[in-house]
Amino acid sequence: MTEDTQDTPLLQEARFWQDEQWTAKVIKNEDDDGWAVAMYKAGESEPALVGPWTMGRDKKNPKPLDGTAFITLVKTASEFVRRSEQQLHAQLNQSVTVNSQDGRVTVLLRIVPDEDNPYALLTAQDEVGETLAEFKVEAGFKLNRQTAQAWVDADLVKPGSGRR
Template sequence: MHHTDDALSEHESTAIHEPRLWRDKGWTARVIKNEDGDGWAVEMIRGGSAEPALVGPWTMGRNKVDPKPLDATAHQTLVKTASEVIRRHEQQLHAQLNKQVSIESESGTVIVKLVITPDEFEPFGTLTAEDSFGDVLATVKVRPDFRLTRDSAERWAAGGFDRIR
C-alpha cells in the first residue's frame, strides 16, 4: 500500500525550510510584507489553525530591502514565543471561565466553584459546592453571567444549596 501526503493533514506533512516559509514541529513561520507600512512581519501559525497565534515585526536582511531569511534557530525562538502567548491566553481564558471562593459553614469549610461552559447558543454556568475533602455537596446550573462572590456563595449555602433563580 502506497501512502501519499494526502493521507496526512496538510500541517503534519513534510517540513518546509525556506527563507520566508519555515514549517516544522507543528508550527509554520511565514514572513510577510508588513501591512502597516514598510518592512516585514512574521506570522506564527500552530498546526492547522487558520489564524496566526502571533504576528510580530521581522528583521530586514543585510541588503535592507529583503527580510532576513528564516532558519532553525529563528524558528525555534518564534515557536517558544508563540507558545508562551498561547499559554497566557489559555490561562486568562481559564481564569475567566473558572472561579472559586471558600466560605465557612456549620459543617466546616466549603469551596464553591463556578465553571462557565461557553457555547455559541446557550452558554451556562455550573455552581458546585465541595466540602474540605472534595466531596460534592451540591451542584446547580446558573446563568452564564452569574457573579460568584463570597456573599453569593454564602447566600447559596444559607439557602441549603437550593437552585438559584
C-alpha cells in the same frame, strides 16, 4: 520522531519554516514598509501570533529565517498560546472557599460558552471534594466571596428559586 513525521517534509526556506507543530511565515507588514512574521500552530488557519520581523541588509527585503530564529519564534508563540489558554480557563472556571456550620465549602462556577445558549454550573463541595449541591445558572452569574457565602448560608438552595 515517529514514522508519520518522518514522511512529512519539513520546509526550511528564507520566508517559510515548518516543523511538525509550527509554521513561520514572513509576510509584508500591512501597516508600514516593514515585514512581520506569523506563527501558525499545525491545523490552525489563523496565526497564533504575529510580530515584527527584521529587515535584511538591503533594507528592502526581510532577513531570512534560520534555525535559531525559528526556535525562538516557536518558544514565544507556544508561551503566548499557553498564557491565552490559562487566561481563558481562569475566565471560565472560578472557585471561592467559604465557611459553613459544617466546615469549609468550596463553591465552583464553570461557564460553558455555548454559542446559542451559554450557561454555567454552580457547584458546592465539602472539604473532601464531595458534591453538596449543583445547579445550572446563567452564564453571567457573579461568583465572589459574598455570593458564595450567601448561597452556603441559604442552605445551598437553587439561586433564584428558593428551593433545592
